[in-house]
Amino acid sequence: MQDISSILLDLFIIFASAKIAAELFERLRQSAVIGELLVGILIGPYALGLIGSPSAALVQLFQGTETARLALDMVHTTLAELGVIFLLFLTGLETRASDIFRVGGRAAAVALLGVAFPFVMGFLLISLIGRPAVEAVFVATAMVATSVGITARVLRDLGVLASREARIILGAAVIDDILGIMVLTVAQGLGGSGALSLWGLVVLVVQILAFTLFLLLVGTRLIRRYSAHFEYLRMPNSTFVVAVALCLGLAALAGYIGLAAIIGAFLAGMVLAEAKERHRIERHAMGVYEFLVPFFFVITGSMVDWRLFLQPEVLALAGGVIVLAILGKLAGGSLGGLGLAPRTALILGVGMVPRGEVGFIVASLGASIGAIPSDMFSVVIIMSIVTTLVVPPVLKLLFAGHPDTGKTTQGAESDQDDS
Amino acid sequence: MQDISSILLDLFIIFASAKIAAELFERLRQSAVIGELLVGILIGPYALGLIGSPSAALVQLFQGTETARLALDMVHTTLAELGVIFLLFLTGLETRASDIFRVGGRAAAVALLGVAFPFVMGFLLISLIGRPAVEAVFVATAMVATSVGITARVLRDLGVLASREARIILGAAVIDDILGIMVLTVAQGLGGSGALSLWGLVVLVVQILAFTLFLLLVGTRLIRRYSAHFEYLRMPNSTFVVAVALCLGLAALAGYIGLAAIIGAFLAGMVLAEAKERHRIERHAMGVYEFLVPFFFVITGSMVDWRLFLQPEVLALAGGVIVLAILGKLAGGSLGGLGLAPRTALILGVGMVPRGEVGFIVASLGASIGAIPSDMFSVVIIMSIVTTLVVPPVLKLLFAGHPDTGKTTQGAESDQDDS
Numbered sequence: 132m133q134d135i136s137s138i139l140l141d142l143f144i145i146f147a148s149a150k151i152a153a154e155l156f157e158r159l160r161q162s163a164v165i166g167e168l169l170v171g172i173l174i175g176p177y178a179l180g181l182i183g184s185p186s187a188a189l190v191q192l193f194q195g196t197e198t199a200r201l202a203l204d205m206v207h208t209t210l211a212e213l214g215v216i217f218l219l220f221l222t223g224l225e226t227r228a229s230d231i232f233r234v235g236g237r238a239a240a241v242a243l244l245g246v247a248f249p250f251v252m253g254f255l256l257i258s259l260i261g262r263p264a265v266e267a268v269f270v271a272t273a274m275v276a277t278s279v280g281i282t283a284r285v286l287r288d289l290g291v292l293a294s295r296e297a298r299i300i301l302g303a304a305v306i307d308d309i310l311g312i313m314v315l316t317v318a319q320g321l322g323g324s325g326a327l328s329l330w331g332l333v334v335l336v337v338q339i340l341a342f343t344l345f346l347l348l349v350g351t352r353l354i355r356r357y358s359a360h361f362e363y364l365r366m367p368n369s370t371f372v373v374a375v376a377l378c379l380g381l382a383a384l385a386g387y388i389g390l391a392a393i394i395g396a397f398l399a400g401m402v403l404a405e406a407k408e409r410h411r412i413e414r415h416a417m418g419v420y421e422f423l424v425p426f427f428f429v430i431t432g433s434m435v436d437w438r439l440f441l442q443p444e445v446l447a448l449a450g451g452v453i454v455l456a457i458l459g460k461l462a463g464g465s466l467g468g469l470g471l472a473p474r475t476a477l478i479l480g481v482g483m484v485p486r487g488e489v490g491f492i493v494a495s496l497g498a499s500i501g502a503i504p505s506d507m508f509s510v511v512i513i514m515s516i517v518t519t520l521v522v523p524p525v526l527k528l529l530f531a532g533h534p535d536t537g538k539t540t541q542g543a544e545s546d547q548d549d550s
Numbered sequence: 551m552q553d554i555s556s557i558l559l560d561l562f563i564i565f566a567s568a569k570i571a572a573e574l575f576e577r578l579r580q581s582a583v584i585g586e587l588l589v590g591i592l593i594g595p596y597a598l599g600l601i602g603s604p605s606a607a608l609v610q611l612f613q614g615t616e617t618a619r620l621a622l623d624m625v626h627t628t629l630a631e632l633g634v635i636f637l638l639f640l641t642g643l644e645t646r647a648s649d650i651f652r653v654g655g656r657a658a659a660v661a662l663l664g665v666a667f668p669f670v671m672g673f674l675l676i677s678l679i680g681r682p683a684v685e686a687v688f689v690a691t692a693m694v695a696t697s698v699g700i701t702a703r704v705l706r707d708l709g710v711l712a713s714r715e716a717r718i719i720l721g722a723a724v725i726d727d728i729l730g731i732m733v734l735t736v737a738q739g740l741g742g743s744g745a746l747s748l749w750g751l752v753v754l755v756v757q758i759l760a761f762t763l764f765l766l767l768v769g770t771r772l773i774r775r776y777s778a779h780f781e782y783l784r785m786p787n788s789t790f791v792v793a794v795a796l797c798l799g800l801a802a803l804a805g806y807i808g809l810a811a812i813i814g815a816f817l818a819g820m821v822l823a824e825a826k827e828r829h830r831i832e833r834h835a836m837g838v839y840e841f842l843v844p845f846f847f848v849i850t851g852s853m854v855d856w857r858l859f860l861q862p863e864v865l866a867l868a869g870g871v872i873v874l875a876i877l878g879k880l881a882g883g884s885l886g887g888l889g890l891a892p893r894t895a896l897i898l899g900v901g902m903v904p905r906g907e908v909g910f911i912v913a914s915l916g917a918s919i920g921a922i923p924s925d926m927f928s929v930v931i932i933m934s935i936v937t938t939l940v941v942p943p944v945l946k947l948l949f950a951g952h953p954d955t956g957k958t959t960q961g962a963e964s965d966q967d968d969s
Contacts, residue, residue, distance in 0.1 A: 135627055136805030142632075143798040150791050157784035193617065201612065202621040206628050208554055213561075365576035368840050372569050375841055379562040386555030418837030421787050422794055 137186035138206060142426075144181050148174055149425030162519050164487055167425055168512070171432020182433060183207065207430045214427035215492055216396040217420050220378045222308070223400020224413055228347050238302030241467030245303065245483045246310045249274040249459030256455055257507075260448070265321055266507060269497035272318045273511045274456045276311025277304045278487030278519070286482070289530050296475055300482035303467070307483065312397065313339050315493055316390050319500065338388060343398060346381070350402040358406035370408045371415040377403065393492065431491045431512070434498070439509045449510045453517050460484045478529050485522045490515030556605035557625060561845075563600055567593055568844030581938050583697075583906055586844055587931070590851020601852060602626065626849045633846035634911055635815040636839050639797045641727070642819020643832055647766050657721030660886030664722065664902045665729045668693040668878030675874055676926075679867070684740055685926060688916035691737045692930045693875045695730025696723045697906030697938070705901070708949050715894055719901035722886070726902065731816065732758050734912055735809050738919065757807060762817060765800070769821040777825035789827045790834040796822065812911065850910045850931070853917070858928045868929045872936050879903045897948050904941045909934030 149167045156166030174181040185199035193199040253271035258264065286297045313336070320335040361370040378399040385395030403412055439445045464480025471479075494511040497503035503511065568586045575585030593600040604618035612618040672690035677683065705716045732755075739754040780789040797818040804814030822831055858864045883899025890898075913930040916922035922930065 135624070135631055136802070136811060138624075138628055139631070139635075139798070139805055139811055140802040142628075143795070143802040146798055147795045150785065150795060153785050154783055154788075163785060193620065198612065198617060202624050205554070205557075205621050206625050209557055209561075209625050210628075212554055212558070216558075364573055366569060366572050366582060368836065369573075371837065372840055376562070376566045376569060379558070379565055383555070383559040383562040386558055392555060392558055414833065415837035415840065417787065418790065418834035419841050421791055421834065422838050 137189065138203070141182050141203075141207075142210070144174065145171075145429045146422075146425055148181075149429045153425075160523065162485075162487065162523075164428060165516055165519055167428035168432040168435075168491065168516060171429035172435045172437055173432075174429070175433025175435070177433075177436045177438060182429075207426070210423065210426040211430040211495075212392070212427075214423035214425070215393055216378065216382050217416065218424050218427065219393040219397040220400040221413065221416055221420050223397040223402075224404050224409060224416065226308075226397075226401050227404045228351055228401060237467065238299050239306055241299060241303035241464055241479050241483065242306035242310060243463075244467045245277065245460050245463030245480075246275050246307055246314070248463040249456055250314065252455040252459045253452065256451055262507070265318075265502045266497075266504070268318045268321055269493065269502045270452065270507060270511060272311070272314050273486070273490045273493035273497070274452070274459060274514065275307075275314055276486065276489035276493070277307045277460070277483045278485050278489050286526075289527060291530050291533060294530075294533065296478045296482065299468075299479060303464075303479070303483065308397075308489070309343075311489060312391065312394050313343075315496065316394060318493075318502075319391055319496055339390060339394075342385070342388070342390060342394075346398045346402050350398070351405040354402050354405045358403075358408055361408070368415060370406070371412050374399075374403050374406075374412045374416070375419075391496065428491070431495050434495070435509050435512050436505055437509070439506050440513070442506075445506050445510065448506075449513045452510055452514045456486065456514050456518055457484055457521070474529060478526070481522060481525050481529060485519040486515040487519045490518075556608065557622070560601050560622075560626075561629070563593065564590075564848045565841075565844055567600075568848045572844070579942065581904075581906065581942070583847060584935055584938055586847035587851040587854075587910070587935060590848035591854045591856055592851075593848070594852025594854070596852075596855045596857060601848075626845070629842065629845040630849040630914075631811070631846075633842035633844070634812055635797065635801050636835065637843050637846065638812040638816040639819040640832065640835055640839050642816040642821075643823050643828060643835065645727075645820050646823045647770050647820055656886065657718050658725055660718060660722035660883050660898050660902065661725035661729060662882075663886045664696070664879050664882030664899075665694050665726055665733070667882040668875055669733065671874040671878045672871065675870055681926070684737075684921045685916075685923070687737045687740055688912065688921045689871065689926060689930060691730070691733050692905070692909045692912035692916070693871070693878060693933065694726075694733055695905065695908035695912070696726045696879070696902045697904050697908050705945075708946060710949050710952060713949075713952065715897045715901065718887075718898060722883075722898070722902065727816075727908070728762075730908060731810065731813050732762075734915065735813060737912075737921075738810055738915055758809060758813075761804070761807070761809060761813075765817045765821050769817075770824040773821050774824045777822075777827055780827070787834060789825070790831050793818075793822050793825075793831045793835070794838075810915065847910070850914050853914070854928050854931050855924055856928070858925050859932070861925075864925050864929065867925075868932045871929055871933045875905065875933050875937055876903055876940070893948060897945070900941060900944050900948060904938040905934045906938045909937075 148170045152166035152170035153163035154166075156163050173179060176183045183200070183203060185193070185196065185203045189199040189203065190196050193202055250271045253274040254267045257267035257270045286294075286300065291297050316339055317335055358370070361373045363369075364373070366372060378396050381395035381399040382392040383395070385398075386392040403409055406412065440449070460483040461477075461480035464483050465476045468476030468479040490511055494503060494508050494515070497511075498505070498508045567589045571585035571589035572582035573585075575582050592598060595602045602619070602622060604612070604615065604622045608618040608622065609615050612621055669690045672693040673686045676686035676689045681689075705713075705719065710716050735758055736754055777789070780792045782788075783792070785791060797815050800814035800818040801811040802814070804817075805811040822828055825831065859868070879902045880896075880899035883902045884895045887895030887898040909930055913922060913927050913934070916930075917924070917927045
């Protein structure tokens with residue numbers, strides 16, 4: 132074992148600054164996620180450099196600053212990855228397969244069109260400026276997935292969770308999330324191989340579907356039938372322990388068969404959502420969530436080289452991606468809401484605009500396999516930030532005077548909802 | 551960010567095997583901690599080698615197997631350290647300063663004598679076989695501290711938590727823990743400087759006392775007065791978040807001023823034990839505990855080179871250390887219980903015998919600063935295992951027919967007690 136007191140200081144700085152930023156942004160009525168990300172940029176190596184610099188002892192141990200920095204980066208990445216795994220695990224735990232199967236065609240239409248429009252628009256834009264296809268696919272993928280956590284949080288804050296619009300948006304967001312994760316896995320498969328082989332694509336899609344359907348159809352049944360048995364184990368908190376083992380195991384398995392690890396974690400959550408004990412699992416997972424998730428956002432933020440935005444062409448690119456990301460969801464949502472009142476259709480579109488953490492996840496995955504260069508990484512991050520920042524005030528405006536406003540308790544403190 | 555799917559598999563193997571071993575040992579009526587440690591030996595690099603081997607991608611990234619192994623070791627060490635930090639944090643959270651100040655002279659006598667005897671015996675033995683003083687100090691320190699978690703668990707399983715003996719043992723174990731941590735910090739200071747400078751020793755002791763007393767006297771008052779304000783923060787689970795920040799911050803600060811990081815975590819827990827919200831903090835911390843703590847035990851176990859026990863001289867040394875570790879606590883406990891019934895005095899001695907995780911903590915700290923060579927590391931680990939294994943059956947025997955037996959509910963499942 133090595134002396135890691137310098138790493139501990141790093142971790143404290145990340146955690147504390149994440150939470151201070153989250154608190155500030157909550158008070159400014161903005162998303163805490165945005166605050167954590169921005170503080171990551173601030174304390175990262177491209178700005179203040181408070182984190183990520185190896186200590187003298189580490190440099191000596193690894194016989195070189197660069198290798199020591201790489202090792203420290205690996206520690207950060209592992210914690211960030213565990214954070215995002217628990218984020219998706221908890222999201223899955225709040226997503227019941229039956230809720231998905233029950234949502235009507237309306238939600239499915241909003242989701243499918245809301246995925247198709249931004250993807251095609253994003254792919255065309257990035258291809259037209261002469262970037263490689265893999266890069267275009269990754270940026271388009273990042274433009275696809277609505278962040279179900281952010282959407283739900285905004286609707287809750289507005290007190291309109293009981294409205295018809297909110298139900299359609301939430302149902303669509305769930306389908307959208309699964310579609311987004313599938314698109315992401317395909318993108319990752321393409322990025323990994325580097326070639327757009329049709330056969331590889333088919334195998335990958337079949338793999339995703341087999342893995343997903345097996346877990347959703349067989350896994351959920353097994354859990355419904357046997358989850359009570361976890362309680363018979365002698366170890367304390369046995370249900371939570373089995374849940375965490377399932378989460379880590381499916382994440383590792385997903386990674387092993389070429390899927391994204393977070394798919395495994397999400398599906399583990401969805402399978403366990405069928406257990407009678409899911410609230411107990413959620414309660415314990417919440418502690419891990421609060422502890423680990425900030426590492427993902429701050430460390431992702433710390434990778435953003437803000438100086439790139441001083442270059443006019445990067446700024447122009449970011450502007451284009453942002454406009455298309457917003458227009459794509461507006462078009463998808465409005466078309467999916469065809470036949471409803473215009474305001475309702477518009478609400479559906481706007482409600483799907485925030486990309487939040489899903490955009491960051493795609494960006495960091497793309498960067499990790501070299502599919503997204505650093506300028507495009509920063510573009511995707513800024514797109515995720517801006518789409519998340521613009522939505523709350525616009526939704527508030529659209530819901531002004533809406534008959535359902537205030538039907539749900541506004542701002543009720545809950546142990547469970549926090550993303 | 552780097553692709554860390556191979557690390558995820560490592561972490562899954564560690565977590566799953568830890569919990570399987572824990573379950574097996576619980577069923578064998580042994581301590582789960584022992585199971586986790588033994589499985590660490592089994593899957594570690596000296597036996598099956600299931601964990602700790604860098605993947606081909608990592609070897610390529612770090613341009614060499616040794617450097618990659620070192621980096622992977624750093625990831626393991628960080629998780630193990632976070633695990634032991636949360637273990638001590640939760641132990642602190644279950645320890646109220648007032649409980650310590652209230653325990654009578656009896657508990658203090660048992661604690662002090664139970665620290666003095668094993669320390670002196672251990673130091674003399676290791677010195678007499680010709681090892682350096684720093685090594686003797688570390689081994690003696692590992693022989694000092696009773697594991698309060700294991701003791702409490704055994705008493706609970708026997709259903710005698712309400713007995714007078716149990717109360718004295720628990721009070722003594724708390725004082726013993728603090729003494730042990732102070733001795734450990736002194737040992738670490740000596741090990742770090744390498745020289746037994748009297749002045750350095752005085753500064754260190756003053757530092758420990760100042761840090762400890764400031765937190766216990768001023769910190770507890772501040773928390774009692776202001777902890778309710780944490781709830782006014784906008785972020786969800788704000789009390790837990792502040793608690794974790796305090797834990798990481800004090801751990802890092804303790805490390806920074808030359809104390810052991812786990813002292814900071816333990817004191818953070820004790821300070822927060824004064825908060826009205828401590829049960830809420832405990833509830834959330836339990837999830838992190840269940841997730842991270844197994845990494846500490848399995849990874850510590852994986853560092854044990856069992857082949858050393860094939861050497862007769864190591865085996866003889868281990869035997870000597872074990873005998874003295876048991877005799878020292880028996881003598882201290884019995885003398886401290888002078889004037890009570892012989893069986894009571896014997897129970898006090900036996901109850902203080904288990905060293906459990908504290909022994910491993912001392913061993914891994916000693917190894918991390920090079921004060922303990924690998925043969926002695928393994929000796930200390932086996933001492934911790936054996937002292938923990940022998941106690942439950944002996945205590946059971948001594949309590950047979952005891953009037954208090956069964957006064958507390960036996961084996962009641964609790965969310966909170968699990969170590």
